[in-house]
Amino acid sequence: MAGIEEVAQLAGVSTATVSRALSGRGHVSASSKSKVLEAAAQLGYVVSSNASSLASGRTRNIGVVIPFLNRWFFSSVLEGAQGALLRRGYDLTLYNLSGDGGERSSVFEHFLLRQRVDAVIAVSLELTEPEVTRLHELGKPLVGVGGPISGVRTLTIDDVAVARLATEHLLALGHRRIAHIGGDVENDLDFHLPTNRRHGYEYALRDAGVEVDPRQFAPADFTIRGGFHAAKQLLGVPHDRPTAIFAASDEMAIGSILAARELGLVVPRDVSIIGIDDHDLADFFGLSTVAQFPRLQGEKAVEILMEQLEPGPDAAVPAATPLPFELRVRSSTATPPA
Amino acid sequence: MAGIEEVAQLAGVSTATVSRALSGRGHVSASSKSKVLEAAAQLGYVVSSNASSLASGRTRNIGVVIPFLNRWFFSSVLEGAQGALLRRGYDLTLYNLSGDGGERSSVFEHFLLRQRVDAVIAVSLELTEPEVTRLHELGKPLVGVGGPISGVRTLTIDDVAVARLATEHLLALGHRRIAHIGGDVENDLDFHLPTNRRHGYEYALRDAGVEVDPRQFAPADFTIRGGFHAAKQLLGVPHDRPTAIFAASDEMAIGSILAARELGLVVPRDVSIIGIDDHDLADFFGLSTVAQFPRLQGEKAVEILMEQLEPGPDAAVPAATPLPFELRVRSSTATPPA
DNA sequence: CTGAAAGCGCTAACAG
DNA sequence: CTGTTAGCGCTTTCAG
Numbered sequence: 001m002a003g004i005e006e007v008a009q010l011a012g013v014s015t016a017t018v019s020r021a022l023s024g025r026g027h028v029s030a031s032s033k034s035k036v037l038e039a040a041a042q043l044g045y046v047v048s049s050n051a052s053s054l055a056s057g058r059t060r061n062i063g064v065v066i067p068f069l070n071r072w073f074f075s076s077v078l079e080g081a082q083g084a085l086l087r088r089g090y091d092l093t094l095y096n097l098s099g100d101g102g103e104r105s106s107v108f109e110h111f112l113l114r115q116r117v118d119a120v121i122a123v124s125l126e127l128t129e130p131e132v133t134r135l136h137e138l139g140k141p142l143v144g145v146g147g148p149i150s151g152v153r154t155l156t157i158d159d160v161a162v163a164r165l166a167t168e169h170l171l172a173l174g175h176r177r178i179a180h181i182g183g184d185v186e187n188d189l190d191f192h193l194p195t196n197r198r199h200g201y202e203y204a205l206r207d208a209g210v211e212v213d214p215r216q217f218a219p220a221d222f223t224i225r226g227g228f229h230a231a232k233q234l235l236g237v238p239h240d241r242p243t244a245i246f247a248a249s250d251e252m253a254i255g256s257i258l259a260a261r262e263l264g265l266v267v268p269r270d271v272s273i274i275g276i277d278d279h280d281l282a283d284f285f286g287l288s289t290v291a292q293f294p295r296l297q298g299e300k301a302v303e304i305l306m307e308q309l310e311p312g313p314d315a316a317v318p319a320a321t322p323l324p325f326e327l328r329v330r331s332s333t334a335t336p337p338a
Numbered sequence: 339m340a341g342i343e344e345v346a347q348l349a350g351v352s353t354a355t356v357s358r359a360l361s362g363r364g365h366v367s368a369s370s371k372s373k374v375l376e377a378a379a380q381l382g383y384v385v386s387s388n389a390s391s392l393a394s395g396r397t398r399n400i401g402v403v404i405p406f407l408n409r410w411f412f413s414s415v416l417e418g419a420q421g422a423l424l425r426r427g428y429d430l431t432l433y434n435l436s437g438d439g440g441e442r443s444s445v446f447e448h449f450l451l452r453q454r455v456d457a458v459i460a461v462s463l464e465l466t467e468p469e470v471t472r473l474h475e476l477g478k479p480l481v482g483v484g485g486p487i488s489g490v491r492t493l494t495i496d497d498v499a500v501a502r503l504a505t506e507h508l509l510a511l512g513h514r515r516i517a518h519i520g521g522d523v524e525n526d527l528d529f530h531l532p533t534n535r536r537h538g539y540e541y542a543l544r545d546a547g548v549e550v551d552p553r554q555f556a557p558a559d560f561t562i563r564g565g566f567h568a569a570k571q572l573l574g575v576p577h578d579r580p581t582a583i584f585a586a587s588d589e590m591a592i593g594s595i596l597a598a599r600e601l602g603l604v605v606p607r608d609v610s611i612i613g614i615d616d617h618d619l620a621d622f623f624g625l626s627t628v629a630q631f632p633r634l635q636g637e638k639a640v641e642i643l644m645e646q647l648e649p650g651p652d653a654a655v656p657a658a659t660p661l662p663f664e665l666r667v668r669s670s671t672a673t674p675p676a
Numbered sequence: 677c678t679g680a681a682a683g684c685g686c687t688a689a690c691a692g
Numbered sequence: 693c694t695g696t697t698a699g700c701g702c703t704t705t706c707a708g
Binding site: 341342343353354356357358361363364385386388389390391392393394395 | 687688
C-alpha cells in the first residue's frame with residue numbers, strides 16, 4: 001500500500017498538494033494536478049478512508065437502517081440508494097433491524113455513534129424522539145423513506161391519494177361492492193401506511209356515494225399468503241360477494257388472485273383485483289396496480305443527503321417534492337359482472 | 339461527543355487503561371475496569387471507529403459483495419451475515435454489483451482498497467484471479483458463498499447431491515418421465531450451479547436405469563415467470579407429457595405449478611413438481627423441495643472470517659464442513675398417474 | 677497556487 | 693497491572 005508521501009515524492013510536490021489534487025478541494029494548478037494523478041495511478045494509490053476521515057471529519061459513508069431485506073419494496077429502496085451512493089464514491093453500511101428493541105437500541109447507541117457514517121437513511125422506521133435528537137446532536141443529516149418521522153424530511157408517496165386512485169379506477173369501471181384488504185393496524189411497524197391507504201379507499205367510496213361497509217374489510221400482513229387468506233374470506237361468502245378487491249399491496253393482490261382461482265372465480269370476469277406497488281410479479285400476473293418507484297425513492301434520499309453534505313452551487317433542497325405514482329391497468333380489472 | 343481523555347479523567351486512569359478496558363485486549367484490574375465502564379456510560383462515550391481503526395489497523399467492518407438484493411437466496415444470505423456481524427459488534431458495508439464491469443472494477447479498485455473493511459464476503463460471484471490476488475496482498479481474508487472461487491474458502495451446498503436427492507425422490511415415487519428446468523448456461527453469472535444441478539439430475543436418472551432425454555430439459559432464468567414459460571413448453575406437448583418436473587429453484591417450481599394449473603393439470607395428481615431452496619413461498623404453494631439454508635450460510639461465512647480475524651483459543655477453522663440440505667416433502671409430489 | 681506543520685482520537689509498544 | 697509516548701495516514705490552517 002503506497003502512501004500519500006510516496007505519491008508526493010514521485011510527483012515532486014508536497015503531500016498537501018496531493019491531498020488537494022485528489023480530493024478536489026482547494027486550488028491546484030493543472031500541471032501539478034496531472035502529475036499527481038499520474039503518480040497516484042502509477043503507484044495504485046488509494047486514500048486510506050480512516051486516516052482521511054479522522055483528519056477531515058467526513059467518512060463518505062452513509063448508514064441505511066432498514067427493517068426487512070427480503071421484501072420487494074425494501075430491497076428496491078436499498079438497491080436505489082446503493083447505486084446512487086456508489087456513483088458518488090460513497091459507501092453504504094447496512095443496519096438491518098429485523099429484531100427486537102435490543103438490536104435496535106444497540107444500533108442507535110453504538111453503531112451509528114461510532115462516527116462511521118456521515119448521514120443516515122431510515123427506511124420505514126418510526127424513529128423515536130430521542131433517536132432523532134441524538135442524530136441531530138451529532139450533526140448527522142437524516143432522511144426517512146416510507147415512514148413519517150416527525151421533524152424529519154421524509155420521502156413517502158401520498159398513500160391516501162394512491163389508494164384513492166386505485167379505488168376510483170374500480171368505481172369508474174362500475175364496481176360498487178369493493179372490498180379492501182389492508183394492514184393489520186395492531187401489528188404494523190408503521191401503522192400510518194395501512195391507515196392512510198384505508199382512508200383513501202373510504203374517501204373514494206364516499207365521494208362516489210357508496211357506503212363503506214366494514215364487512216368488506218379484511219386485514220392481512222402484506223404477504224401473498226396473507227392476501228390469499230383474506231381474499232378467501234371476502235370471496236367465500238355465499239351472498240353479495242364483492243365484485244372487486246383493492247389490496248393495499250401487490251403481494252396481497254396476487255394472493256387474492258390465487259384465492260379467486262381456487263374458488264373457481266375468473267379474474268377479472270367474476271372479480272376485479274387491484275394492488276399497489278408494481279411489484280416484480282405484477283406484470284406476470286396481469287395485475288392492475290398503482291406503481292410506486294422504490295428504487296427512485298432510494299436514489300432521491302441519497303440526493304437529498306448529498307445536498308446537505310456537499311452543498312452544490314445549484315443550491316436549494318428541492319423541498320417537499322411529491323413522489324410520483326402511476327396507475328397501471330393490466331388484465332385483472334374490468335367491468336363488474338352483469 | 340466525549341473523547342477518551344475525558345473518560346480517563348473521570349475514571350481517574352490513563353487513556354491507555356480506558357482503551358484496554360473498553361476493547362478487552364490487555365489486562366486491566368477489575369476495579370479499574372468497572373470505573374472505566376461507569377465513566378464511559380455516564381459520558382455516553384463511544385469510540386471513534388476511525389481513530390481506532392487508524393491506530394490499530396482493524397476496522398471491525400466487513401464488506402459484502404453481492405449481485406442481487408431482490409432475490410430470496412441473496413437477501414437471506416445477507417440477512418444471516420448482517421445478524422451475525424451485528425452480534426459481534428461489526429459493521430457490514432454492502433456492495434451490490436448488479437451492474438456491468440465498470441461498477442465491478444470500481445468496487446475492487448477503489449472501494450475495497452480504501453482500507454474500510456477487514457475482510458470480504460463474496461456471494462455468488464466468480465472473482466477473477468487478479469481480484470483474489472489483490473485482496474490477499476492486502477491481507478484481507480476472503481470467503482465465498484454460493485459460487486466456487488478458485489483458491490478461496492467457499493461455502494456451497496453440494497449441488498450435485500441436492501439435485502440428485504430431489505430427482506431420487508421423484509424416482510422413488512415411481513416417476514420415469516421426469517423433466518428438468520435448469521439454468522440457461524449461456525447467461526449465468528455462475529454457470530457451475532445450474533450445471534451441477536443438471537448433472538445431479540442426470541446421475542440419478544442413469545443410476546435408476548432411466549435414459550436421459552434432452553427434450554425433457556428446458557432452460558429458464560430462475561424466476562417464477564421463467565419457470566412458468568419453461569413448464570408450459572414441457573407440459574404442453576400432446577404426447578408423452580412428463581409426469582414430474584424437477585426445477586432447479588423453487589421460484590421456477592412455483593412457476594411450473596402455475597403453468598400446470600393453467601393447462602388444466604392438477605398437481606400432484608397429473609404432474610409432480612419439486613424444487614430446490616425452501617423459498618418463503620414454498621410452504622404456501624405446498625411445494626416439495628430440498629431446503630438449503632442461506633441465512634445459515636451467511637452466518638457461517640461470518641464465523642469463518644472471525645476465526646481468521648480474531649483467532650480464538652478453540653482454534654481450528656472447521657475445515658470444509660459440508661453444508662446441510664434437507665428434503666421437504668409437501669403436497670406437490672405424489673405417485674405418477676396410473 | 678503551494679509547502680510546513682499541527683493535529684484528528686485512539687492504540688500499542690515500552691517501561692515501570 | 694498501569695502510565696507515557698510515539699505514531700497510524702491524512703487534511704487543513706497558516707504563511708508565503
